[in-house]
Structure formats: structure tokens, C-alpha cells
Amino acid sequence: MSISETEPTYHLEILRNHQTPRSRRDVFSHRMRIVNNSAINPGHDGEMYRVKSESDCEMMHQEDQMDSPVGDDGSSGGSPHRGGGPPLKKGPWTSAEDAILVDYVKKHGEGNWNAVQKNTGLFRCGKSCRLRWANHLRPNLKKGAFTPEEERLIIQLHSKMGNKWARMAAHLPGRTDNEIKNYWNTRIKRCQRAGLPIYPASVCNQSSNEDQGSSDFNCGENLSSDLLNGNGLYLPDFTCDNFIANSEALSYAPQLSAVSISSLLGQSFASKNCGFMDQVNQAGMLKQSDHLLPGLSDTINGALSSVDQFPNDSEKLKKALGFDYLHEANSSSKTIAPFGGALTGSHAFLNGTFSTSRTINGPLKMELPSLQDTESDPNSWLKYTVAPAMQPTELVDPYLQSPTATPSVKSECASPRNSGLLEELLHEAQGLRSGRNQQLSVRSSSSSVSTPCDTTVISPEFDLCQEYWEERLNEYAAPFSGNSLTGSTAPVSAASPDVFQLSKLSPAQSPSLGSGEQAMQPAYEPGAGDTSSHPENFRPDAFFSGNTTDSSVFNNAIAMLLGNDMNTDCKPVFGHGIVFDTSPWSNMPHACQMSEEFK
Template sequence: MDLSSDIGQDGGSLKKGPWTSAEDSILISYVTKHGEGNWNSVQKHSGLFRCGKSCRLRWANHLRPNLKKGAFTPEEERTIVELHAKLGNKWARMAAQLPGRTDNEIKNYWNTRIKRRMRAGLPVYPAEKAKSSPTQYYGKPSDGRSFISGEDADCDFISSFPQPGDHLHNLHAINECDHSLTRNCLSMIPMGALAPSTTNQGTNQVLNKTIGNPFEQIEVFRNSHHGRSGIGNGNVSFAQLADGGNLNFQTDFNSSSQGCDRGTTTRDVLPGFGNEPERNMMLYDRMSAYGNLNLLFKPPVSNASLKLELPSCQSAESADSAGTQRSSITNPSPLIPSTNILSESESYGSNASNFLETLMQDAHPTEGLGQVRFSMDIIDQLMALTSGNTNPEVAALVLSPQKGRWGENSDPTTPLAGRTFSDHSEEVSPMCPTGNLDDPEASTMPLLSQYLYLPYYGYKSQTCPAKDRKKLRLPILI
């Protein structure tokens, strides 16, 4: 105990550290007499040498009536898991649904639980949560926003990734509340990109055979003040701005799904990934670190969503005659030396797993950023490239499939124009047909079912009229 922090011994400054029973008694007495609130006056009038914040915290977490002490019951644990899946790290909101429990308690429980499960190589969410049928996510959401129910909104959506033999999987999750989903999904992108692909024709080749179109695009929508309008109507896209070049990332769903223990599907496809604590740890770390995006990004109020379209069935265009995926990795950024952009063969070679890391490190040579920062930082750079967004807001990440190679058979500036809809034109989801996430009505409008919309954290919001937003698009190869 730091004696200097004891009451009165440090010249009248406020005490820190553990509370004594005497202090508790004073605080209880004061609150009983004056009620909660006006915490700063507690210190002034009660004789406590504690700041108002400390008093409030002590009262809220330990002294107030009806607090439930002791370990969480199994029922409470289940509730926490479900709430976390639904709300993300919204401890206060979770606490509101757990009578007698405090946000701090829940937060501590969750953090220790995650650590424990990580150490054990277990998924953060119970495995039984990840065995639902993907089809449960289809259909019109009851609230007009989300396809994923709270109960199922954790890793279940990941379990819905393409299954062997599936023709097309379309997921929709439009729910600004499902932040944990967002983080997980976002984490999946670089995780997958960073996943080892043992050979040029390794992982992805297998996936091509079993899952489908390996090509996807990521589209990043951000605010701008340059009078750009919505998707597909001539927005300046990242690819456009980068001298027509494209940045293609390689990823695979197998590794992505590992992070959430999607079950046996991809393990069956790719044996050997099934039970690797270290690998899972790495993935969890990344996922967890993605959670820190909370600090940097907040969910846009209305139109932020991430649109992720899963690969449809593989087309002949997605691989060459040798079965090797073709990609075009073109350096879009003057900040990223072209020489550091892996060549196509490199991207599928043993270095593929480090592609994004390399890219990111090159982009941030002095910051030593972890790969988990990739998304945002790269986006920031890309936005800088796209000329001068003073108040960018990441509104959405969009994954969408391409039958052909990005930039070859599609128009990178118009995601809808370049998209192959014909195969699934009958699969019309009730939401957002335009794909224009900036459209305030988009969330209530139908969209093509190839998309998976997920919420995304916008930049510390400098709100920008939808009409002024423009998009960035990062094609990603799956």
C-alpha cells in the first residue's frame, strides 16, 4: 500500500488504491443520506479523500444494494455469451440485462474467459454455437436490419461460410449492434489473407474444388467531401485512383473459419488445421486485437454495414488451366513500394501468409503495427491516396464475388456493373438492392443475396452527408 496515498498524508490530494471499510462506510452513509449522483460533492462534503469517479465506481460496483456477488451461474454465463455475441464489448448494456451484475464484473469475466479459452485452444464461443445451418440466416429480418438473431449472432455466421459442394452462400447481417460479428468478420479478412498457403496451388486450389469461386472483392466505403455519390455510379474507387491498378489480397476461408471453430467443414476440406492451439491462438489474438478497433471506430448510426459476399461456385475464369489462381497485385499506393508488393507467384507461395503483413509493414515502416491494424491503416492510406478526404469515415467493407479476375472481367469502379448476377439473379434478398450503403434507405431495401452485410465501425464520426461519400474498393482474392 502506498502510504502517500492515504487520506491526508499527501497534502490533501485524493487517495487512490483499494478502499477501506471505513471509506465504504462513509460513502454508504453519504449516499444513503443524499442519494446517488453528484459524485464530486461526495468528496467535498463527506470527508472522503476520493475523487467523484472513484466514489461512483465504488458504489456502483461494490456498495450499492442488490448487487449479486459470487461466481456467475451457468445461466448467467450463457447470457453473457449470447449478449456478447449480440452486443460486443458493451459491458454496460450487458450488465443492464443481468440484474445484480456490474459491467466491470462482466468485463472481467469475459476477458479472463477469453484468455482461458485461448490458452486452451478453444473457440471463444462455444462450439455448439457454431453448428447451425447457414440457411437460418436467410430470409427477411424481423427488425428490417439484421439477418442474424441475437441468439445466433456469434460465430454462427462463420459456420455459414461456404460448405463443400455448396453453390452459393449468402449471408446477411445488417445490424449495427452486432459489433462482435463485425470484428470477427473483419478479422477474418486479414487472418485469411495471412493464412499459410503452402504452395501456389495449395489451399486455394483445394478450396476452389470444393467451395467455389475464389475471387472476392472487398469494397470499402468511406466518407468524402468531394461530392461523390453512391456505389456504382462513377465513384472514384481505390482501384481507379491507383492508376487503374488493383490490390488483390489472397485469403482463404479455411483459416478464417478456424478462428471461430466453425466445425468440421473446412477441416474436412483441409485436414490438419483442425486442432492447433497455437494457430488458433494467433487467430484469436488477431480477432481480439481487432476488437480494439472499438477505440478507433464506432458504428455509423444508420448506414454503416459491411457487405461480404461469399464466393459463388468456381468459374473457369477463376483459375488458369494449370489450376493456379491468377491474381493481379498491383501497387496502389505510392506509400507502399511496388517492389514490396508480392508478385503473383509469391502471393501464392510460402510467403503468401505474410503478404498483408509485408504490405502493412511497408506501409508503416516506423510504426511497427501488428497486422491487426492492417485494415484501418491501409484504409487510411488508401483514403489519403484518394485525395484528400479530410474526414473519412469507413462506412462499410464489402466482399463481393467476381466470376472473373478483378480488373479483367469486371469494372472495378462499379461493383454492380462488373458483378456476375446472372447465376443468382433469382436469389433476391429483401435488403438493399442497390448495394449503396450510403443510401439511407438501403438498409430497408432488398439487396442481392450474394452480399453479406455486416456492420462496421466508422471513423470517429465526422458525419458526412451520404451524397458526399465515396467508396474505396479493395479486391480480395479468395
Template sequence: MSHMTNESEDEMLSKDHTDSPMIDDGNVGGSASRGIVLKKGPWTSAEDAILVDYVKKHGEGNWNAVQKHSGLFRCGKSCRLRWANHLRPNLKKGAFTAEEERLIIELHAKMGNKWARMAAHLPGRTDNEIKNYWNTRIKRRQRAGLPLYPPEVCLQALQENQQNQNAGGDHAHHDQLQTNSYEIPDVTFDSLKANQGFLPYVQELPDISVSSMLMKGFGSSQYYSFVPSTAHCPKRLRESVAPLSGYDGSLRNEPPPFDQTQDDSCDNKMSEPSGLSFLYDPDPITRNLLPFGLNQGSHPLLNGNFSASKPTSGAAKSELPSLQYPETDSGSWGSSSPLPLLESVDAFIQSPQPSGTLQSDCLSPQNSGLLDALIHEANTLSSAKNQSSDKSSSSSTVTPGDITDSYTQNMCETKWEDCGDPISPLGNCAASIFSECTPISASGSSLADIQPAATFPVSNVKLEPAELAWTLDRENREISTQLDFSRPDALLGSCWFDQSVAYAKDQGITTDAIAVLLVDDLGSDHNQMAAGTTSSQGWGLGSCAWNNMPAVCQISEL
């Protein structure tokens, strides 16, 4: 489309901008409205002047009247946009300041792609500006294979989330659930609770993980490619919508994480888990352990059907959720799962992370930030991994490291291909999660040997100085922390993993033994996958996490 020059159009408009229909000059595309061809394309200074003048006289709003009465041959939407983004007073122009950038990152961590809401926190900035900034930033960081959120942002989000939790807010969650007819059978929880008496590690399961996964996991339907359209939730719920972030008080009060739960509840487009079945884990105990009775495959990261790159069915559009820090009630986690620390946040960002916190984060629809980071990071890392892991996939002798390697690869090659989206960000994400996070290397099965994700040789990503610092800093982490942030499966189920490890430690079982078992279990999963013994639907990344549990259980019963 060629554009009318400012000069020529300025001249034309300056002559008369009264109620005479403008005849499209043919230079600019336009659409007919009431027989008038409305202009499209870049605004000229003359048009701006007309619009400004009109708004001064009549105020904002009633934008369609602008076209009728001012002689501007622009549709109302165009006028509104032009005014809002360029002409209204107090608009800040120019590059974002460091403070604004920090705020954007922070807000995005909380809100996800809620540009308008973010703009409300940035006086003088428009949603469009912020959106453009973020998109370019994403692309840049994506290319660089870097995490989107600096640790301090995650930490702050975490703290705010805790504050919000303390403020309460469970009631509306339940309401929302009911409104959406998302019912979680009591029997599911009964099973879980029953297992708490049977399985020592279940006993320590924090309510929080269940409820948070309920809420956030259910709420993450926008990541489900298989979300039934019947589970429709309007694309956007406005501020009037009751928040949805926790299941219900019967399990635990779940205050809404951050403020966005108020109006982003439909970002929590809850998916109806019905119709999904437990597809791979033959262990009934493990099944029962699955949180909230959800089928494993219902987690976006747990099944290969999720694709952030392809449209989901119905209204389950892939609206990124915001980063959400889960229930961080330290008391509920017991001694083995302390509150995430700052360094944890580092790892949290740098690599997909496991703790119960992340677990719910990943499940959360409001987690766009983190999931974004995971996806982007994963894309880069997984491509690097794919290049370097060709040989591992063909190896018949598998070391633990190889297992995870080929496991990862098979994850990609089987599950993501199944869903017809081989380049699905999540597919890559899952792959990279494993490649990056699986700490159990051939050189040592001890959990203490876990290397920081960024030290993996497969990653040839250049790190910015600050980010490199985070990475290096993690080398000094305690084993438990490394566990938290390097277990691939921990990404989804590590709260239980942590609990289990802690329990095993209490029982005098070495972490090495646990690691070996887990590796074996991983290998088992891997073999299952490679052998195609699992259904093509509904399972994936999280499988090892859940399967790990029985392994630990066995340890505890030794």
C-alpha cells in the first residue's frame, strides 16, 4: 500500500474538513462507511490537528462522531487509537527509561500480556507502546536464549504474591469455579487424602500444592490445545469478574495471586479435564497421587498436546498467563521445602524449576511470564540440544545422562510430533527443560553433582553479564536448591519430589540412591515413550515427575 504524502494530504485536508465526503485518493486504502470511503494508513499532521481540535471541543469519546462532524475520514476506532496513542496530552515519547523497563518487566511478570493494565501503571505510556516494547524484547531475548525475567523481578512478584495471599480472597475463586462448572470430584481428594495415610511422603503434601495446582492447573487451559470448546470462557473477563485462582476452601484457602486474578480470571480459562484419561502410569497409587484427580495429561506441560504456537480450540486462546508465585506458605511445606529464596528465584528463572512453587506456576494461566521464559529459553536451548544430541539418540548404551538426553529427544520426536506441532514452543520447552535441567549426568548420579543448568555444554547461548552472574552464582547452591531447580520433572512435580527426597533423607537414604532410582525411573519412562507404549495423547513432561513418586515411595519402604 502506498501512502499519501503528508504534504499532499495536509493540503487537501486543510482546505476543508467539514462534512464533505472524502473521495478516496486511491493512495491510501480505505473502507466504505455510509458511502464514505474511510482513510487508512498513517495519519497526517493535518488529520492530527483535526482530531485534536475535535477532542478539545467535544472531549474524548463518541469517536464515530469525529468522522461525521470533523471531516476526518477515519473510522472511530482509528481516531480513538490515534488519540490515545499519539495525540492525547501527557503522553511520554521516546525510549523507555530504565525504571519504566523494570516496571514493565515486573508488571508483565504479574499480569502477562495485559498491556492496557500495564499501561495504567506507566503514566504517559500506551498499551501499544508497551506491547511493542515487550514483543521486541521477547524476540531479542528469545534469540539470545535468555530468561525474560530477572531474578529480582521474580522475587518481588513472589513477595507480592505472598502478600496477596495473606490478604485472602478465596471466596471468589470458588464462586468462579462453580460458575464455570468446573467440578472436582470429592473422591479425587479423598483418594489423595487416603494416600496420605498410606504413603509417607503424601502425608506431607502441602495442601497448597493441591489447591494451587487445582486452581492454576485447571486454570491453564489456554495452554491446552485440546481444551473442549464447551469449557469456554470468554476471552477476557473484565474487572467485574470474580477471581479465580484457588479451588475452594474445602482444601485450602487460596487467595488470588497478584491482583490480576481479579480480572484475568479468564485467563485462567479453565479447562475441563473431562474426557482426558490417565494414559501412561499403570500404577494406581500414582494415579491417586495425581493432584486433584486431574488427569495427568491435563497439564499443559504434562502433555504433548500443548502448543503455545498453535491455536487452541474454542476460546482457549493462548493468552499468556502471568508469572505467579504460588502459595508460599512455608509452614505448609515442611522443612524440606522452604520458601523460595532469592537464589532459588535465580534458578527459577534460569531453568525451569521444580519446586511446588514452580509447579503451580507452570500450571498457572497467569504465569505467562514464567512460561514465556521457559518457552523462549527452551526454544534456544533445545535447538542447541538437538544439534548436539544426535548421537545420543542412537546410542544403545544409555548412561543416566544419555537417558535423559534421549528421553528429551524422544519427548520431542514423539509427543510433539503427535500433536502435529513439531516446533511447538512447549515441545521445545519440554525438551530443553530436560536438557537443561536434568542434572543427573553420566559423570555422577549424585544429586550433589548436579550442575547448574547454564553450565551444560549444550548451551552455547551467550549470557549477558548480569545473567551470567546469576548462573555462576547458582554453583554455590545447596543440594536441595539444586534439586529444586535442576530436576526436569521437578518443574511440575518437584514439590513432591522435594518432599520425597527429604523424607528419604530422614530415613537415611542417600540422595545418590534416590537419584539412581529416579534415573531408572526416567529411563523407564523414556523406554516407554520410545517404545510407543504410551498413548499418543495426554502425557509428556510431567510423567517422570509422577512416576518418580512411587520410586521414592519404594525407597521409603525399604
């Protein structure tokens, strides 16, 4: 066995340049170096300065086969291997292999990766070589944790592109798609556990602003890659889906104006988290969709103040979220907002994205029809999702069991898990109503239960960013009420998103089902003092203010609100779960338009 002490050393110098010890990743690499070279160079602090010669590579290969975590012959799984030759190696790369690859690329350039195997003693397939080079060996790779700016950019890019990691990497010099992907997936899990939105409010807002300059519906990719493919990143039982969905639901409603009522129905139920008024709005029954804030003020203020009870959780939660940078950035600039979306109850409004004329992109994927729409109650999520692919074992979301999510799980308005759509909607109405009440009581009771929305309301994030939101809210509220958000006299527009203040009407006060349609007809007059014409009285959820569990009541109410189309599309599934169609998006052509911006 001969050992080269010249050129291989050069390779390893290159390796050291590109793999700056920094994190656990490097610990791993370091460990691997030790493992693979301890026999030949036990000294040198684990750093390998000599590698085996090419002739040793085959032996090394064989040895590594033994050590490889994969440990197979390389022929399984369809992996290519040289015909008649030794099987291609799999598993972690050794420093020697890296050196060989680096040397080869240095001499021949990138590309033609299969030639690497042919021209060197490397028993790696071309794809493996390419991947190794692209992700670890190529120059200018930026190793180490993502900077706050990079994280912000990733979030923003993801909101636009979805899981297009390679494209995202193109915007992050020195970063690989794999790195971004891993980061994102980790982040998703963090958010899920914490019950917080995936997209910070500012990102949604910024994206929306960008989108406003274009008529493109910029969510296509997300939909295609995540939604339509069943990407699990946005599991409906994800508490914070609720918030994201809410934050977007209202906003993109006008985008769907051309969508048929039937499709709206799917949307309606799917996005019930955004409140029925929004669905009504979508259906063209309400036209003043831009007047969204009034009526929400006290809710928001209550939410903002309610976080005071969780001072001790702030740091922990921040850590869990991995979004400390948001605060840092926000402290100096409002460009980066905290988890505004976490203001569950307030949704888009607290994101500062009140305009319903804006388009929606990434987050929309979370506003999925039917299957992702039981988030109004994290507990109930999958109870109603009877998608064929849904397995019973999937009904339990471990993340919901996390301490952070527990408050919502134990909501006093816990949805009856096995009751179906009507019950769910009733639950939501109750939950929303109770959510409002909780804003008044949340401080007084550490054991306060909360609605799913409140789950995020209690996010300590808000405590740190309350000022930010208050400014934003006042900014948005001013045009409507002329008062501060704390004012209680702000007129409630027809499209008021005050989903928290669900109907207080008694059944007698509520529009009868028989005359409900008529009741829905009068044009709303924002600011009208007459309670009889108050939008709230016409709100669909008013129908559910009672304790009825009669699904027919619900069906009639929905039919009245949305027309017969809903019956056409959804009747078959009433009482059996929310499955409006095999492909919810098939009913939403607008939502499926692909943006060309990032293509």
C-alpha cells in the first residue's frame, strides 16, 4: 500500500479551505476524517494530511463499504454502477474522495460527472460526485449558519417560490439548495411545534406588495409543489396554518372573485378560518373588501396585551422558533416584522396586509381547500379531512402535543372531533367568540384556555413587537374610523373581518333561514348605527350562534349564503367530512395560475 504525500495533501488543503470548522456539520466531517484516517495518520489532531493513493482507493472503498452507514453494494435502489466492476460506493464521502474529486474538477472543470468515475479511482456515481461538489467542495461555498439576512431572504423567497430550493439558492450566493432545504424543513418543524406561522408577517406583506405590481398570481409553484403534491410541510393540523391561512385568506379573496360559487364553497369551508364574511365577500355579496380593519381594533389590542402573561416563555419560544434575528432586525428597522401572523385571531390584519386586492403567493398554499382547513381548531383538524390518502395514524399530530400548542388543544371550545362540518363550524364560531372573551380574561388566568387563534395570540413575540403592531394597526385603522384602534366606535364595514366577534344574536334575532336570503340582501352601510342592519347580523356565522347541531340548519344557511352551487358541489359530503372535490384547486383556476416571475 503506497501513500501519496504530495498531491493528496494539496487536496486536503483545499478541503480545509472549504470546510471551515464551525458547527456540528464540521464535527461530523472531522469525525469522518478521523475514522477514515486514524490508521494511517493517528496524529495531527484528527486532520488528515495524507490520503491513500489512487491504488488504495479501491481498498479504501472496500473498507468504507464496511463503514458506510448505507452499507449496501451500491446496486440497490437502481443506483448505477460500473458494469462488471466493483459496486459504486455510497454513504459519506471521505476526505480522500473529496480530494480526488476536487482535483478532477480542478483539472477538467465541472460537468461530465460520470467521467469522474471513469477517470479516477473514485467509485462514486456521477450524480454523487456532482452533489458532493455542488454541496461541499465547490469554491465560494458559504459554510456556517445562515445569517439573519439570509434567513429573511429564504423566508421571503419561499413565500414566492415554494419549495424551489435550487432557485432559492440562486439568490443566496454560496448556499446550496440542500442547505436551504434543510434549513427550511427544520424551521418548519420549529414553527409547527411553536404553533406559529411559517411566514413572518413582514414577509407576507412584502411579498404582497411586490405582487401588487403584477397581476400574476404568484402562488402557482407553491401550489404545485407543496399543495398538489401533498407536501407535508403544511399539514392542516399545524396550528399556525391557521394563522397563515387567515392572513392570506382575506387578502386573496378578490382574486377569486371570478371563481364560481361552487369553487368558493370549497374555498369557503376550506378557509372558514378567515370567517364567513370573507366567503360572502368572495361570493360578490360584499364589495367593500378593502374595509377590513374596523371592528377588529379591540380584538387586536386585547391580543397585544394578552401576551403579558407569558413573559417567561419569550426566550424559549424565540429559541424554538429560531427567529431571534427577527427581533434584532426589527429593533432597528421595521422592515422585518416579528411573527405578526402569530396573532392568530387577527390574521392578515395584523400582518399589515389588509388590502384584499393584493395577490397571494406562497402562504396561499396553506389556505388549502378542504383538506387543510380544520385549523380553526387544531384538535379537530383531521377529523374532517377524510381525504383518501389520510390514514388514521395521521390524525394525531405530535406537534399539537407540544407544550406550546397545548393551550389551543385544550381550548374550552374544543371542537367535537367526530361531529363533522357543522360541528366544526359551530365550534369555530364558539371559539372565535370565546376568543374575544378570552382577551379580557386571559390575563387573569394563567390556565386560560384559548381558541386556536389565541394560541398564537399568546406568543411572546408580540410582547416584543407590540409597538410595531400598534403602529401598523393605527395606520390601517385611521382611514376607516378616524380613531385609534382602541376606539370602539369604528364603523364596521360590510367586509369587516371581525371574525372574533361572532354573532351574539339569539336564534330569534338571527335571520331566519327562510328569510335569510332576504336578510342578506341589504347593502351594508359601513358605520350604520342600526344594529338590525349591522353586518354582523347578516354574518353567516350568525346562523351558528346557537347551539344547534342540526346539520340541516347549517346546510340551509350555507346554501342561502353561497347559493345552490354549494349544494351541488358539497352536498354529498356534508356530515361526512370536508371533501369538496378530489382536487380542490381544480375549482380555483385563478389560484393555480403560475407566476412567471421566478421561472
